[in-house]
Every structure is written in structure tokens, then in C-alpha cells.
Amino acid sequence: MISFESVTKTYPGSRRTAPEVVAVEDVSFEVDTGTITVLAGSSGCGKTTLLRMVNRMVTPTAGTIRVDGEDIAALNPVQLRRSIGYVMQHAGLLPHKTVAENISVVPRLNGATKAQAKTAVGKMLELVALPQDMADRYPAELSGGQAQRVGVARALADEPKILLMDEPFGAVDPLVRADLQHQLLDIQCQLGTTILFVTHDMPEALRLGHHIILLAERGRIMQHGSPIDLVAQPANAFVEDFLGLRATQNALHLQHTDDGATLVLDAHGRPTGFLESS
Numbered sequence: 001m002i003s004f005e006s007v008t009k010t011y012p013g014s015r016r017t018a019p020e021v022v023a024v025e026d027v028s029f030e031v032d033t034g035t036i037t038v039l040a041g042s043s044g045c046g047k048t049t050l051l052r053m054v055n056r057m058v059t060p061t062a063g064t065i066r067v068d069g070e071d072i073a074a075l076n077p078v079q080l081r082r083s084i085g086y087v088m089q090h091a092g093l094l095p096h097k098t099v100a101e102n103i104s105v106v107p108r109l110n111g112a113t114k115a116q117a118k119t120a121v122g123k124m125l126e127l128v129a130l131p132q133d134m135a136d137r138y139p140a141e142l143s144g145g146q147a148q149r150v151g152v153a154r155a156l157a158d159e160p161k162i163l164l165m166d167e168p169f170g171a172v173d174p175l176v177r178a179d180l181q182h183q184l185l186d187i188q189c190q191l192g193t194t195i196l197f198v199t200h201d202m203p204e205a206l207r208l209g210h211h212i213i214l215l216a217e218r219g220r221i222m223q224h225g226s227p228i229d230l231v232a233q234p235a236n237a238f239v240e241d242f243l244g245l246r247a248t249q250n251a252l253h254l255q256h257t258d259d260g261a262t263l264v265l266d267a268h269g270r271p272t273g274f275l276e277s278s
Ligand SMILES: Nc1ncnc2c1ncn2[C@@H]1O[C@H](COP(=O)(O)OP(=O)(O)OP(=O)(O)O)[C@@H](O)[C@H]1O
Pocket: 011, 012, 021, 022, 023, 024, 041, 042, 043, 044, 045, 046, 047, 048, 049, 050, 200
């Protein structure tokens, strides 16, 4: 379990006269082991700051973060970082290393032999559904979706218990994004990894999260619950608005067609999908 206990992060102002920025203030929540918890909320509410505090890329100004009860401030930051997977929006692959070398980085740093790292590369490529012969390519020779898969493979290569994902699928097209989302759910189910996932895309949050934490400014928690909790029992108007639950925003209705299909139409009468007959 990851626990945030009264965590505050203040960044210094950029110039001597500029005020400091309170990115998150007195934030407390827990992330259950073996689940996907999504941090959602609009731009600047502190999602990335919270995520990066888990592997000490960002140091809290106040408060405590524990992993399985242990205060991470007492741990060696380099070892901590190597024990936690991290995937960011643009994969962040090392451009002059091949896919195999990129995936091998953390296992090698953690003491794997070349042979062990090679085995890990094969296993990870299979896990993220990339062909084995992609191992020798360079990042510039990959599509955006393939690069993100390699980013996920690299983050999981040493089978970390915790995976941090910062808008990892934000830059790929909707079809590839849906594919990556399904695959992530499969992988998480197989490996039981504890995932903290940042997105500002509510459909993505609802699709992936066992738990969703919806944040307002300074990391203020507006609701923490399951996707069903948020949709069925939004805590307040902010949650309703963010999820587009107000009737004027998102009143869906059904329309039956002559050939027996049932279309789902949005508030403007545009089709958004169809109901499958059970
Ligand atoms: N290194 C920094 N120095 C100064 N201010 C920062 C720094 N990093 C973030 N901030 C500020 O802290 C606040 C929270 O930023 P953060 O990146 O955590 O939000 P976010 O919810 O992840 O945003 P986005 O969805 O746009 O990525 C913002 O006001 C941001 O400008």
C-alpha cells in the first residue's frame, strides 16, 4: 500500500519577486496494493507532483509518504527509483539505444546478467504484444503507440511492485489508446502490480481505475471512490461537471432503428454508440 499523509508541496517562485506555488496542500489518501488508482483532475491540480513524490523525483515540503508502512524519506532515492516503474507521456526512451537496450536498463542496473536481461526483454516484448524482432530497432523507428508499449515494457522489465504512469497514452490516437488501455488491464491482472495512473481524461479514468481520486486545485480531493461510486453518487457539482453528468451536458438517450438496432444518442442527437442485444 502507498499512503500519502498530509502531504504538501510548495515550489519556489521562478524569480525573486514571484510568489511560491503551492502545488498540493495537506493531501492524504491511500493506494491499495494490487490495484489501479487513477489520479484525475484538470491541468495544474497537482497530479504529476503527487505521482513524482512516490519515487522521490519530487520531495514533499511537508507530510509523509509510506510504501508498505515504510517512510520513503528514509530510503535510498536511487534504489527506490530503480524499484518503481515509471512511464511518462512520450515514453522517454533513450534515442541511441535499441529497444532491447532500453528495456534492459533497469534489470542491468539492478544486477541482472546479460543473459537474464535478454530473457527479460523477450518476456516483456511478449507481454506488451510487440514482435520479438523489434528488439533491435531504435526509438526513432517506432510509431507513437509502439514507443509507448516499449515504455511500458521498460518500466515493467524488473517486475516492480509499483508502477507510476503519467498520462502514458495521451499522445496516441484513440484506437491505439483503447488497445493500450485494454492491454494494461490484462498486464495488471497478470502481474498484480500496484499502479498509480495520472490522466485528465475521464473516460480513461473510468475504464482503468479500480479507484479514482478526482482532484481540484492544490490536490484537493473532491471524491475518492470506484468508477461506479463517482458516476452513481457524485459527491458534488464539481464531480458532476468533470464527469459531464449534468443533463444539459450529457443526457444520453436511445433510438431504435428500423433494422432493430438501438443507437445511443447524445444531448445534441449525435450517435455515440449502440446497445448490444444480450
Ligand atoms: N518545477 C516546478 N516549479 C514551479 N512550479 C511547478 C513546478 N512543477 C509544477 N509546478 C506548479 O505546480 C502546480 C501543479 O503542477 P502539476 O504538474 O503537478 O499539475 P498536473 O495536475 O499534473 O498538471 P497537468 O495535467 O497540466 O500536467 C501547477 O501550478 C504548476 O505550475
